[in-house]
Structure formats: structure tokens, C-alpha cells
Amino acid sequence: xxxxxxxxxxxxxxxxxxxxDLAWTPTxxxxxxxxxxxxxxxxxxxxWDKFEDPFRMTMDAYWKYQAEKEKxxxxxxxAFNQNNGHLGLTDARYINSLKLxxxxxxxLEYMAHRGFAHVGRAFPGAGPRVACLMQSLDExxxxxxxxxxxxxxxxxxxxxxxxxxxxxxxxxxSVPKSFFDDAIxxxxxxxxxxxxxxxxxxxxxxxxxxxxxGAAYNGDMGAMAFGFSAQSxxxxxxxxxxxxxxxxxxxxxxxxxxxxxxxxxWFWRGYRVLTLVAMMMDYMLPKKVMSWKEAWEIYAxxxxxxxxxxxxxxxxKVPAGWTQACKDKxxxxxxxxxxxxxxxxxxxxxxxxxxxxDMEWLxxxxxxxxxxxxxxxxxHWGKEAAEGRRFYNTTLPMLCQTCQIPMFFTEPDxxxxxxxxxxxxxxxxxxxxxxxxKAIFDNEPEKxxxxxxxxHQIYQGNCFTPEANPGAPDFxxxxxxxxxxxxxxxxxxxxxxxSPDQKNFNAWKQAxxxx
Amino acid sequence: MQIxxxxxxxxxxRQTYDHIAARLGGDKAASRYIEATxxxxxxxxxxxxxxxxxxxxxxxxSRTKIVMKDWxxxxxxxxxxxxxxxxxxxxxxxxxESDFEFIETRGLAEGYDDAARRTALDFYVPLRHxxxxxxxxxxxxxxxxxxxxxxxPCLYQGMDQLGIAQYLTxxxxxxxxxxxxxAGKQAWLEASAWQPLRRYVEDTFVLKDWFELYVAQNVxxxxxxxALAYGEVDRALAAKAGPTVSMLTRFQAExxxxxxxxxxxxxxxxxxxxxxxxxxxxxxxAHWRARGIEALAPIASLALxxxxxxxxxxxxxxxxxxxxxxxxxxx
Numbered sequence: 036x037x038x039x040x041x042x043x044x045x046x047x048x049x050x051x052x053x054x055x056d057l058a059w060t061p062t063x064x065x066x067x068x069x070x071x072x073x074x075x076x077x078x079x080x081x082x083w084d085k086f087e088d089p090f091r092m093t094m095d096a097y098w099k100y101q102a103e104k105e106k107x108x109x110x111x112x113x114a115f116n117q118n119n120g121h122l123g124l125t126d127a128r129y130i131n132s133l134k135l136x137x138x139x140x141x142x143l144e145y146m147a148h149r150g151f152a153h154v155g156r157a158f159p160g161a162g163p164r165v166a167c168l169m170q171s172l173d174e175x176x177x178x179x180x181x182x183x184x185x186x187x188x189x190x191x192x193x194x195x196x197x198x199x200x201x202x203x204x205x206x207x208x209s210v211p212k213s214f215f216d217d218a219i220x221x222x223x224x225x226x227x228x229x230x231x232x233x234x235x236x237x238x239x240x241x242x243x244x245x246x247x248x249g250a251a252y253n254g255d256m257g258a259m260a261f262g263f264s265a266q267s268x269x270x271x272x273x274x275x276x277x278x279x280x281x282x283x284x285x286x287x288x289x290x291x292x293x294x295x296x297x298x299x300x301w302f303w304r305g306y307r308v309l310t311l312v313a314m315m316m317d318y319m320l321p322k323k324v325m326s327w328k329e330a331w332e333i334y335a336x337x338x339x340x341x342x343x344x345x346x347x348x349x350x351x352k353v354p355a356g357w358t359q360a361c362k363d364k365x366x367x368x369x370x371x372x373x374x375x376x377x378x379x380x381x382x383x384x385x386x387x388x389x390x391x392x393d394m395e396w397l398x399x400x401x402x403x404x405x406x407x408x409x410x411x412x413x414x415h416w417g418k419e420a421a422e423g424r425r426f427y428n429t430t431l432p433m434l435c436q437t438c439q440i441p442m443f444f445t446e447p448d449x450x451x452x453x454x455x456x457x458x459x460x461x462x463x464x465x466x467x468x469x470x471x472x473k474a475i476f477d478n479e480p481e482k483x484x485x486x487x488x489x490x491h492q493i494y495q496g497n498c499f500t501p502e503a504n505p506g507a508p509d510f511x512x513x514x515x516x517x518x519x520x521x522x523x524x525x526x527x528x529x530x531x532x533x534s535p536d537q538k539n540f541n542a543w544k545q546a547x548x549x550x
Numbered sequence: 551m552q553i554x555x556x557x558x559x560x561x562x563x564r565q566t567y568d569h570i571a572a573r574l575g576g577d578k579a580a581s582r583y584i585e586a587t588x589x590x591x592x593x594x595x596x597x598x599x600x601x602x603x604x605x606x607x608x609x610x611x612s613r614t615k616i617v618m619k620d621w622x623x624x625x626x627x628x629x630x631x632x633x634x635x636x637x638x639x640x641x642x643x644x645x646x647e648s649d650f651e652f653i654e655t656r657g658l659a660e661g662y663d664d665a666a667r668r669t670a671l672d673f674y675v676p677l678r679h680x681x682x683x684x685x686x687x688x689x690x691x692x693x694x695x696x697x698x699x700x701x702x703p704c705l706y707q708g709m710d711q712l713g714i715a716q717y718l719t720x721x722x723x724x725x726x727x728x729x730x731x732x733a734g735k736q737a738w739l740e741a742s743a744w745q746p747l748r749r750y751v752e753d754t755f756v757l758k759d760w761f762e763l764y765v766a767q768n769v770x771x772x773x774x775x776x777a778l779a780y781g782e783v784d785r786a787l788a789a790k791a792g793p794t795v796s797m798l799t800r801f802q803a804e805x806x807x808x809x810x811x812x813x814x815x816x817x818x819x820x821x822x823x824x825x826x827x828x829x830x831x832x833x834x835x836a837h838w839r840a841r842g843i844e845a846l847a848p849i850a851s852l853a854l855x856x857x858x859x860x861x862x863x864x865x866x867x868x869x870x871x872x873x874x875x876x877x878x879x880x881x
């Protein structure tokens with residue numbers, strides 16, 4: 036795997052010469068000027084060499100293996116595209132989950148690339164530096180292979196074409212965007228706990244397994260290929276996240292409370308972002324992999340539980356929001372999809388009321404909650420839509436100041452009561468959706484008062500094109516905001532039923548398989 | 551269930567993403583490089599200021615004095631996105647690998663001239679640390695630069711330098727022993743001949759303007775050092791002792807030709823943008839060029855003895871010629 040050098044050297048010794056031994060302590064410039072960001076979070080590192088690099092990969096090995104993977108991946112993508120692989124999908128509804136991915140997730144891969152470059156530069160230790168920089172390289176790979184894989188969908192379906200513009204603007208995309216903006220604006224150690232540990236290690240399976248297994252289940256070889264190709268990189272990233280947290284905790288006992296506070300914060304922020312995944316799993320996949328509740332039980336309660344048992348020897352406790360998140364598994368996806376169904380005029384993908392068959396599946400998966408709390412709502416909306424009164428909400432919701440999700444979550448022990456929390460900072464009131472988000476806000480109010488909240492921005496008139504005239508008598512704020520989003524009304528949004536995507540897919544598939 | 555699809559010809563609704571079409575001047579098929587590069591970086595509505603740099607946005611064009619109307623003007627002539635980058639480097643790596651193997655199987659390192667061996671070890675081994683510094687600087691330019699078109703190749707360049715540091719380590723182990731790596735590091739840290747260069751490298755670590763860092767590292771230091779190390783010194787050693795060292799440094803020599811295409815194009819584009827940019831670049835080049843020649847002169851002497859001055863003059867002339875082609879240099 037590594038460069039062949041003097042045969043007498045062991046693997047570890049060889050790696051040390053190839054990496055750690057390259058670094059030195061500067062004397063012509065002060066160490067704190069060369070590494071200005073390493074101390075201000077209060078984390079104490081006494082010996083960077085105690086970090087055990089889990090990969091010990093040299094650059095020549097990196098290029099060799101990654102180039103092989105790229106060749107294979109692009110061959111699959113090309114074959115899928117040339118053979119109109121998209122017509123082999125279960126149903127074009129599935130494509131909406133790819134729109135969610137390209138607008139909401141791929142830009143985060145790019146942010147991870149820049150973030151790991153920053154952290155790699157900031158760490159004085161050679162081992163973590165090289166591991167972070169290799170991850171930075173991997174992350175640009177992930178954003179680019181996703182852009183390329185989904186480029187073919189963009190040629191035939193709507194909702195992909197302005198992903199870049201929309202990520203910085205569209206209301207629900209401020210949820211993932213603010214998550215990464217939060218991480219990258221934190222110090223380097225917090226970034227590592229936020230992304231390297233909480234996201235890449237604790238929560239990654241809850242993102243990747245549903246999306247990539249969802250692709251496989253629904254006939255999408257293109258997305259499946261990039262997902263599996265990324266998987267071998269991800270295992271390196273997961274290992275880095277785990278090794279880094281152990282390293283920090285072993286360096287000094289004073290680091291424990293700081294790290295615990297970050298775990299509490301980033302578990303909760305990451306979990307909130309996964310709301311989008313929960314609704315995709317339960318509502319957007321025509322052929323479903325497993326329910327959100329099942330995924331939560333396997334990947335969070337079982338795997339995550341075992342992880343936190345391991346970390347207990349360092350004094351780490353399960354994250355503060357854990358118990359609530361476990362209770363929420365019964366409700367999360369239903370509440371989220373209901374909101375997207377409501378706001379289906381303002382999102383660049385299609386929504387729909389679940390069919391009777393879908394609802395039977397949901398009843399079976401959620402025997403204690405679906406029929407009781409959610410089925411009546413969907414049946415009502417389905418009936419209204421059938422009678423030509425598809426419901427679209429035209430008001431704007433209050434957003435959580437921290438996670439930026441509309442305030443639709445309910446109290447942990449009362450699914451009929453919306454949870455509202457409120458904090459006052461410098462005489463202003465700020466609203467949050469949960470104890471988790473309130474605690475995050477209260478701990479760093481000076482950071483979260485900066486949040487670019489889409490609803491507030493719309494009300495302040497900051498989400499219109501320069502040509503818009505709010506004083507005009509026929510001014511239609513929704514249409515003007517959509518124009519600013521670069522969304523075409525009736526093409527990129529509204530119900531799946533009757534959409535151009537639906538019509539095109541059916542016609543093309545008919546041409547491809549009919550007589 | 552297996553679905554057999556007939557070959558159908560479907561007219562696509564569009565050829566590419568809208569932001570790409572806007573840049574191509576219409577809805578045309580785009581290359582993978584362009585789709586993976588243009589406008590990928592977020593550029594609006596950042597939620598929070600960096601707690602570690604509250605004067606700036608997360609990505610902020612004002613982290614350099616260079617001003618561009620469009621930061622995506624810096625297209626890479628090599629068209630490197632991740633896939634093309636790794637494949638290009640894997641090809642270089644494969645050649646380097648067979649060269650190292652050739653030297654090993656033919657016993658060329660054992661048979662290498664001892665005086666030349668001493669020169670090669672004393673000169674090339676400490677350069678591992680210069681390359682490591684360049685790796686840090688590449689990460690810095692990627693992290694704090696603006697726009698994927700330029701930040702992307704900055705990271706590739708930095709990782710290439712890590713690879714170079716590792717190839718130099720292998721050179722040390724092929725021609726010498728582990729003790730030679732230790733001696734090289736000692737020289738880097740303490741020997742007087744290496745101190746001006748170490749000071750140069752450490753001074754680049756604290757540069758706040760990432761474009762000035764680009765000039766100090768990629769243009770000036772690499773421009774002078776690679777021409778010296780893999781041109782002048784390599785030729786002198788080959789004349790005395792044959793091509794063994796040329797083979798052990800082939801990666802660096804070929805890499806420099808490849809990387810210079812991009813480095814020169816960045817300078818040309820930035821200089822052509824405005825008179826202000828050009829004046830800034832000329833100022834940075836003048837400052838770092840003088841320091842670079844001063845820093846490299848003692849190690850040129852180390853390797854070339856009396857021939858050092860003439861070699862440094864040729865190396866400087868090569869850099870000047872590259873800069874002149876980019877529209878820079880003494881008017």
C-alpha cells in the first residue's frame with residue numbers, strides 16, 4: 036500500500052519518515068503566528084505525535100487507488116447515461132430525492148472540502164494535518180462525482196438546474212447550509228467534532244444508507260455507483276473522526292467538558308438536518324428500504340449506543356438530546372413531509388399525498404402513531420386534492436433561530452402540541468423549536484443572532500429580484516420570491532401529479548418498453 | 551424484475567445546469583471540468599462570520615488585495631477536476647515507480663559515485679522540508695482563497711508537494727540510510743547554508759494575503775527551486791555520475807513542467823485584469839524574487855561549487871522569461 040522503501044523499516048517507521056518527520060517547529064516566526072487558530076477554543080494538546088494515524092497512506096498510493104476508483108465510477112456513469120438508465124427507475128417520483136440530494140447535500144460535500152483544508156492547515160501536528168488534507172481531497176471528489184452523476188438527470192428532469200443558486204437562497208436549504216456554515220465558522224477542533232465525529236461517524240449511516248440503498252432499490256445505478264465509490268473514502272473519514280476525538284480526550288482532562296458540549300450541540304444540529312432524510316425514506320422512495328424509525332433503531336440506538344458505551348471510559352456521556360431524538364422517531368418523517376406538502380409551491384421538487392398503499396406501509400411501520408395522528412390529515416388532503424382543491428399553504432412559517440426548520444416539531448411527550456422555546460438576548464426575543472436548539476442558541480447567542488433566516492429575509496424584502504416592485508398593485512410576493520429562487524412555477528414545483536416530470540417519464544418509458 | 555429497454559432517442563430538456571449555460575453563453579453541452587468547477591463555491595447569504603476571523607465572510611474576496619470581476623476567470627489549462635487530477639498523477643506515479651524499481655533491480659544506487667552521492671544527499675534531502683512547507687501553503691490557499699476555479703488546483707498543488715516530499719524521502723533512503731534523513735533535517739534546522747531558505751519558507755507561513763502567498767510559493771520559490779534542483783543540479787550530477795538521480799527525481803521534473811502551465815496562466819489572467827493587479831503582482835514578484843535568489847544561493851553553492859552563480863543566473867532568467875510571457879516583470 037505504501038511507498039516501497041528500505042526493506043528493514045517497519046510500516047509505522049516508514050510512515051513516520053514519510054509524513055511526521057517532514058514537519059518541524061518554526062523559529063523564524065512565532066509558532067502562534069504560524070498556527071493562529073489552534074489555541075483559542077481552550078483545547079489543550081501536549082503532544083501531537085500521540086495521534087495515531089489510522090491510514091498511513093502515502094500520496095503515491097492515494098493517487099494510484101483513487102485513480103482506479105475514478106475510472107471505474109465514470110465508466111458506470113457513462114454506461115448508465117448512454118443507455119437511458121433513468122427509464123429503468125421504479126417511478127419518477129424517486130427523482131425528487133435526487134433533487135433534495137443535489138441541492139441540499141452535494142454543496143455540503145464541497146464545504147467539507149474547504150473546511151478540511153482549513154483544519155489541515157490549522158493543526159500543527161503532521162499526522163492529523165495529512166489525514167485532514169486527504170479528506171479535503173476526498174470531499175471535493177464527492178461533490179464533483181455527485182454533480183457529474185446527477186448532470187444526466189438534469190438533462191431530462193426539472194429541479195436540478197439551479198442547485199447552486201438555490202442552495203444559498205431557498206428556505207429549506209438554509210437548514211443544511213447553516214449547519215455547515217456553523218461548523219466552518221467554529222474553531223478547528225470544534226469543526227473536527229462537528230463534521231469529523233458527529234456527522235461522519237455518528238450520523239453518516241443515517242444519511243448514506245437511506246440515499247444509496249434507496250438508489251439501489253429504485254433502479255438508480257448512477258447514484259448507487261457514486262455512493263458505493265464514496266463508501267471506501269467514508270470509512271477513512273469515520274476512522275479519522277473517531278481517532279481525533281480519542282486523541283483530544285487523551286491529551287488533557289480539561290478537554291472533556293469542552294468536547295462534551297460540542298457533542299451535545301453537534302449531535303442535535305446533525306439530527307435536525309437528518310429530518311430531510313427521514314421524510315425521504317418514509318415518503319419519497321417509491322420502493323422503500325426501511326422506515327426512518329427502523330433506521331434510527333439500528334444506526335442510532337444500537338450502533339450509536341455501542342459507540343457511546345465505548346467512549347464512556349473517557350467520561351463522555353450520550354448527547355443531551357438523545358432521549359428526545361429517540362422519542363421523535365415515531366413522528367419526525369410525518370411532520371416533515373406534511374410541511375413540505377403544505378409548502379409544495381415554494382420548493383423546487385414535487386410533493387404528493389401518500390397513496391392508500393403507502394399509508395398501509397406507514398401504518399405497519401408506525402403502529403402506535405401513524406393512524407392516530409397522521410393518517411386523518413393525509414386522507415383529508417388526498418380527498419381535497421381529488422376534488423380539485425390541492426392545498427398549498429401561502430403563509431410563511433416561523434423558523435427556529437438555530438436549526439432554521441419551520442416550527443412544526445411537537446413536544447417530546449405530546450405529539451398534539453407544537454414545541455416553542457424562547458430566549459431573550461439584548462432585549463430581542465429569539466424563537467427555537469426544541470430544548471436542544473434553545474440550549475445551542477443560549478450558549479452562543481452572538482453567533483446565532485446572525486442567522487440568515489429565509490422567512491425574515493423575505494419579510495424584509497431581501498428575496499426579490501432587482502426588477503421587483505413591491506409597491507405595484509398586482510404584486511405577488513410568492514411569485515416574486517420564486518423568480519428570485521430561479522424556480523419556474525408549474526414546472527419545478529407543485530404536486531407530482533400532473534407535473535411535466537411525470538408526463539415525460541411516462542411517455543419516454545412507454546416509448547422504450549411499449550410496442 | 552428485469553426491464554428490457556428498447557433503444558430510444560429522447561431529446562433532452564436541457565444540456566447542462568443553468569449557471570453553466572449562463573457561462574457558456576447558451577444551453578450547450580459542458581465539459582466535466584466546467585460542470586465540476588464553475589460557481590461550485592457558495593457565494594451568498596453566509597449565516598455566520600468565522601469566529602476565528604470575524605473581519606471576513608466564510609469565503610471572502612477581500613482576503614487578498616487582488617481584485618477580479620469574476621474569480622472563475624482562473625480556469626486551469628490542465629482542466630483538472632478530481633478525476634482528471636488523480637488520473638494524471640497516477641500516470642506520473644507509475645513512471646516514477648518503475649524508475650525506482652529499475653534503480654533497485656540494477657543496483658544503480660549501490661554503484662553510484664560516492665562524491666556525487668554525498669552531494670545529492672546533502673542537497674536533495676533537506677528539500678523534503680521545503681516541500682512540506684509548500685504543502686501547508688497549498689492548504690492555506692485552498693482554505694482562504696476565493697472561487698473553486700483557483701482554490702481547487704491550489705489543494706492539488708499542495709498535495710503534489712506532499713508527494714514530492716515523500717519522493718525525496720525515498721531518494722534519501724535509496725541513496726543513503728535513515729541517518730541521512732536525520733542529518734538532512736539537522737542541516738535544515740541548523741546548518742547556515744539552509745537558514746535563508748528556511749526563513750523564506752517560514753515567512754510565507756504567516757502571509758495573510760493568499761494571492762501574495764501564491765506568488766511567493768508557486769511562482770517564485772518553486773520557479774527558482776525546481777529549475778535549480780531538477781535542472782541545474784540534476785544536470786551537473788548526471789554529467790559526473792550518470793542518470794541515477796535524474797531517474798529518482800523524474801516525478802519532480804515532469805511535475806514542474808505540468809504545474810508551470812497552470813501557475814503561469816494564473817499570473818497571466820490576474821495581470822491582464824487590471825493595472826492595479828499588475829502593479830501588485832510586480833511588487834510581490836520583485837520582493838520575493840530577490841529573497842528567493844538570496845535564499846537559494848548558498849544551497850546552489852553547496853551542490854554546484856563555483857558553478858553556482860552562473861546556474862542561479864540561468865535559473866533567474868528562466869523565471870523572468872516565464873513572468874514576461876505572463877505580462878509581468880521589469881518594464
